[in-house]
Amino acid sequence: xxVTSAPPALSELKARAKSxxxxxxxxxxxxxxxxxxxxxxxxxIAVALYFGGILRYDPKxxxxxxxxxxxxxxxxxxxxxxxVLAEAGYFPKDQLATLRKIGSPLEGHPNMRRLAGVEASxxxxxxxxxxxxxHALAARMNRxxxxxxxxxxxxxxxxxxxxxxxxxxxxxxLEDLVAIVDQNGFQQTGPTAEVLDLRPVTQRWEAFGWFAxxxxxxxxxxxxxxxxxxxxxxxxxxxxxxxxxxGYPIQHLLTKDPNHxxxxxxxxxxxxxxxxxxxxx
Amino acid sequence: xxxxxxxxxxxxxxLAKLGEEIPDIVVIDGDVHNSTRTDFFANKFPDRFFNVxxxxxxxxxxxxxxxxxxxxxxxxxxxxxxMCNAYDQLRMSVAFPNLDVKVVGTHAGISIGEDGPSQMGIxxxxxxxxxxxxxxxxxxxxxxxxxxxxxxxxxxxxxxLRAGRPNVPLVYExxxxxxxxxxxxxxxxxxxxxxxxxxxxxAALEAAEKLAGQGVQARVLDMHTxxxxxxxxxxxxxxxxxxxxxxxxxxxxxxxxxVVAMSAARQHxxxxxxxxxxxxxxxxxxxxxxxxxxxxxxxxxxxxxxxLVTKKAS
Numbered sequence: 001x002x003v004t005s006a007p008p009a010l011s012e013l014k015a016r017a018k019s020x021x022x023x024x025x026x027x028x029x030x031x032x033x034x035x036x037x038x039x040x041x042x043x044x045i046a047v048a049l050y051f052g053g054i055l056r057y058d059p060k061x062x063x064x065x066x067x068x069x070x071x072x073x074x075x076x077x078x079x080x081x082x083x084v085l086a087e088a089g090y091f092p093k094d095q096l097a098t099l100r101k102i103g104s105p106l107e108g109h110p111n112m113r114r115l116a117g118v119e120a121s122x123x124x125x126x127x128x129x130x131x132x133x134x135h136a137l138a139a140r141m142n143r144x145x146x147x148x149x150x151x152x153x154x155x156x157x158x159x160x161x162x163x164x165x166x167x168x169x170x171x172x173x174l175e176d177l178v179a180i181v182d183q184n185g186f187q188q189t190g191p192t193a194e195v196l197d198l199r200p201v202t203q204r205w206e207a208f209g210w211f212a213x214x215x216x217x218x219x220x221x222x223x224x225x226x227x228x229x230x231x232x233x234x235x236x237x238x239x240x241x242x243x244x245x246x247g248y249p250i251q252h253l254l255t256k257d258p259n260h261x262x263x264x265x266x267x268x269x270x271x272x273x274x275x276x277x278x279x280x281x
Numbered sequence: 282x283x284x285x286x287x288x289x290x291x292x293x294x295x296l297a298k299l300g301e302e303i304p305d306i307v308v309i310d311g312d313v314h315n316s317t318r319t320d321f322f323a324n325k326f327p328d329r330f331f332n333v334x335x336x337x338x339x340x341x342x343x344x345x346x347x348x349x350x351x352x353x354x355x356x357x358x359x360x361x362x363x364m365c366n367a368y369d370q371l372r373m374s375v376a377f378p379n380l381d382v383k384v385v386g387t388h389a390g391i392s393i394g395e396d397g398p399s400q401m402g403i404x405x406x407x408x409x410x411x412x413x414x415x416x417x418x419x420x421x422x423x424x425x426x427x428x429x430x431x432x433x434x435x436x437x438x439x440x441x442l443r444a445g446r447p448n449v450p451l452v453y454e455x456x457x458x459x460x461x462x463x464x465x466x467x468x469x470x471x472x473x474x475x476x477x478x479x480x481x482x483x484a485a486l487e488a489a490e491k492l493a494g495q496g497v498q499a500r501v502l503d504m505h506t507x508x509x510x511x512x513x514x515x516x517x518x519x520x521x522x523x524x525x526x527x528x529x530x531x532x533x534x535x536x537x538x539x540v541v542a543m544s545a546a547r548q549h550x551x552x553x554x555x556x557x558x559x560x561x562x563x564x565x566x567x568x569x570x571x572x573x574x575x576x577x578x579x580x581x582x583x584x585x586x587x588x589l590v591t592k593k594a595s
Contacts, residue, residue, distance in 0.1 A: 065351065112349075112378050119349070124373040130339045131374060134346015134354075137331065141307070142351065161370070164339035171334075 008051065013220050016087060017047045018277055023083030023096050025250075025273050028264040031100040034108065037247035037260045039080035041184035041217070042151060045242055046070075046084045048223040049149060054231075056146070059089040062116035068146050069135045071120045073128020074153035074182065075109040076262070081118065082106050090117040126159025128152065129179060133169050136177040147176040147231070155187025158196045163208065169237040170209035177237040178230045179210075182217065184246035186259040205239045217242025218249075250276055282450035282483055285423035289387040289444040293318025295430035296355060296385075300326050303434060309344045309356040311337050317357040317387040317444075337362055341370035341382075348380045353434075360386025360402025360443060368408060371439075376412040381437040384409075387444040389419075390530035391558065391575060392480060394447070397565035402443075403558055407535025409441035410508045416440040416461060417508040419529075419537070421452045421482035425505055428459030436461070443479065445530075447568050450483040452503065464511040470498035473586045474518035474525050478504050478537050481528040481556070487579035488586065497590050510540045512548065519549040524589040528556040528582050530572075552592065554585035 020043050028034035049055045055068045072081045079099060086093045098104035105114035109123030120131050132150040139146050152162065169177055187195050198204060205212040211233045215222040223242065230238035246261075247254055250273040254260045265273055285291075300306050300322050310332045314320040323330040333340050337358055344354035356363070363386050364371070375382045386409075389402040409417045418433065418440060420426040426444065433440045458465060467482065468489050477485040482503045489499040500522055502514055518525055525545060527538040538555040545551060556576065563571050572578055 120346075121373065121378045124369050126338075127342050127370060127374050130342020130370070131346035131349065133339075134343040134348070134352075135350045136346075137343065138347050138350030138352050141328070161336075161338040161342065164334075164336035165342065168333045168336070168339055168343065172331075 010220055013047050013051055016051045017043050018280070020047065020080070020083040020087055021277050022274055023086060023093065024079045025265055025270055027082065027096040027099040028079050029267060029270040030097050032264060033100060034079055034264055035076040035262050036079060036264055037254070038074065038153065038184070039077040040248050040250070041244035041246050042077055042080050042182045044218050044220050044223050045151060045180055045182060046080055048220060048227060050084050050088050052220070052224045052227070054224070054227045055149065057088070059117065062090065066144050066146050069119050069132065069148040071122070071128040071132050071148070071150045072110055073122055073150050074125065074156050075122030078108065078110050081110055085115070085117040088117070125153070125156040126161040129162055129165035129169070132177055132179070133165055133172070133174060136174040137172060139176060147178065149178045149180065151180045151182060153187070154181050154183040154185065154192050154201065155195070157181060157198060166205065166208040166210065173235050174237045175234050178227070179237065179239040181239065181241045182244055183241055184244045186246045186261060188261050190259065202241045205241070209236055211236050211238045212241060213238070214241045214243065217244035249280065282452070282486070283454060284448050285451040287446055287448050288420055288423065288426045289318050289446060291423040291426035292385060292387070292430060292442065292444045293321040295427045297321035297325050299430060299434055300329065303353065305351065305353045307331065307347055307352045307354050309333060309340050309354060311335055311340045311358040311362070313358055316359070317385065319357050337367040338370045341367045342374050344382045345374035345378070345380055348382050353381055355383040355385065357385040357387060359400060360389035360405040361400065364402065364405040364408045371412060375439050376414050379414045379438055382439050383433055383442060384440065385442045385444060388446045389443045390445055390479065391563040391571045391577070392445055392447050392530060392568040394568040394571060395565050398562040401563060403532050403562070404535070405441070405443060406507055406529070406531050406537065410535065410540065412439070414439055415508065416506065418461070418506050419443040419478040420505055421479060421503050422449050423451065424453040424457040425459060425503070428457050429505065432459055432461050445480055449480045452482050452486065459505070462506045462509045462511060464514040465503040465505065466500065467503055468499065468501040470500040471522055472498045472524070472590055474500040474502060474522045475528060475582055475586060476502045476504050476515070476518065476525060476537070476541050477528040478507060479530050481530055481577065484577070484579040485528055485582055488582035491579065491583050492586055495587070497586065499586055504537060504541070507537050507540055510544055512544050515541055515544045516548045519545050519551045523551050525551055525553045526556060526582055526585045526589065527553065530577055531557055533557040533559055552589050554589055556581050556585055
């Protein structure tokens with residue numbers, strides 16, 4: 001029942017990534033609001049999880065107790081989650097056009113009560129890791145071998161709760177918990193290094209007792225390898241600090257404002273972006 | 282009235298007993314289990330108990346995750362710390378997804394005494410009532426706390442349960458009927474109704490006794506469930522006694538008084554008086570000294586009732 005077949009070819013994953021990127025861009029432009037650039041930076045991470053043989057899940061049985069958990073803690077990247085869930089078959093892709101519209105379960109930030117496949121209602125930053133710890137503790141108590149993945153932003157880890165969670169996950173030796181930091185270098189009002197400089201981020205996690213890896217978050221092979229390495233880690237939780245680019249790979253279309261936070265692309269920018277994505281290998 | 286245990290002690294014992302009956306119950310603690318008395322549960326079920334350190338935000342999130350994964354989480358800390366420090370987490374990780382997480386705030390009110398205002402939960406009920414999907418319960422004494430724990434285990438939605446530090450008089454010496462959302466009539470009367478919760482229920486009974494000596498027959502309601510409140514009991518009190526005094530060990534703003542006033546105003550407005558903490562922090566002192574200084578005694582309730590009864594028009 002679970003999607004656990006052998007990892008597909010890189011070309012197939014790249015095609016998935018393209019399709020998801022187009023979904024992110026068109027859904028936010030259609031909605032007229034949303035966070036496309038924050039969503040685009042996390043695409044390879046999500047593709048590796050959902051289509052690279054890492055995450056066990058079943059769109060026909062979304063509450064399957066042994067499913068792996070994916071918690072999108074950076075809830076403003078909801079368009080990424082929705083595009084991925086549609087790609088995975090949780091709901092028809094044409095539903096992406098209802099993003100942020102009244103009556104649609106595709107709310108501005110994820111609502112677990114309205115959309116199957118959404119593991120947590122997020123949007124107030126810093127809360128996903130703690131919830132992931134709860135899932136991981138329950139797995140141990142229930143003797144289930146599912147794993148829990150939590151995707152955070154690099155701005156999000158300003159939140160103190162993240163570090164409370166980091167300490168607790170170490171205490172409970174949650175080896176089946178994997179945090180991913182989508183390090184796209186920006187938060188709402190500017191570069192993360194200027195707003196609140198948390199560098200060195202990877203060493204910071206190590207100091208909190210985690211197994212930490214730093215990778216290029218847009219290189220699918222690197223992302224897959226990091227998840228595989230995390231799976232072999234024993235006795236401590238894992239974090240993957242994924243260096244990414246906000247708005248990747250259409251950042252060159254947004255040169256006036258490389259952050260482009262919380263703004264959809266205009267129709268014109270959208271068309272250019274879609275054409276550019278299609279032109280990529 | 283005979284003295285009983287504190288409601289925090291009763292909570293701890295009830296929770297440990299509940300743990301026997303419901304194997305899915307887990308308890309999360311912010312390193313205060315010997316104060317909140319979740320230590321009874323911890324000693325009995327060490328594998329189902331998690332002390333996450335002094336980190337209330339993370340504590341609430343972990344409880345939410347455990348519940349999403351099929352456990353039934355009860356979490357506890359001091360009322361002021363859990364409600365004030367972790368309010369966003371209660372809102373987003375528990376209330377919004379409507380999870381079966383039970384939040385227990387102990388050391389509520391000013392009756393904790395000497396530790397002083399930093400430790401006193403005086404706004405917790407107001408905050409809890411402002412969380413959609415939450416049930417809010419403030420038991421009066423030891424037997425009603427046992428009943429409250431049992432009743433809250435019977436619902437699969439979030440709740441806030443308030444407990445106090447000191448031993449309190451037994452309002453329910455001979456057993457306690459308990460239905461969530463249904464007030465208990467502790468004494469009947471026709472001249473005025475005193476609606477109270479927590480340790481003010483005992484004070485209300487004492488006040489009613491004094492009032493009777495002056496020819497004033499006071500009805501006393503224990504409104505243990507603040508949300509949803511018992512609209513029918515409030516309507517009956519307004520209609521049948523024409524005057525209402527509300528008494529609570531909480532800031533007047535947003536607590537039981539506000540809830541009762543809104544209900545009465547909507548259904549059958551009558552003159553009302555409010556006994557509670559008046560837009561102020563308290564201070565260190567003996568519990569009884571503090572309750573007297575800040576106007577939370579039977580005498581304060583009695584005075585408020587007499588004011589209503591002797592006032593002809595309002």
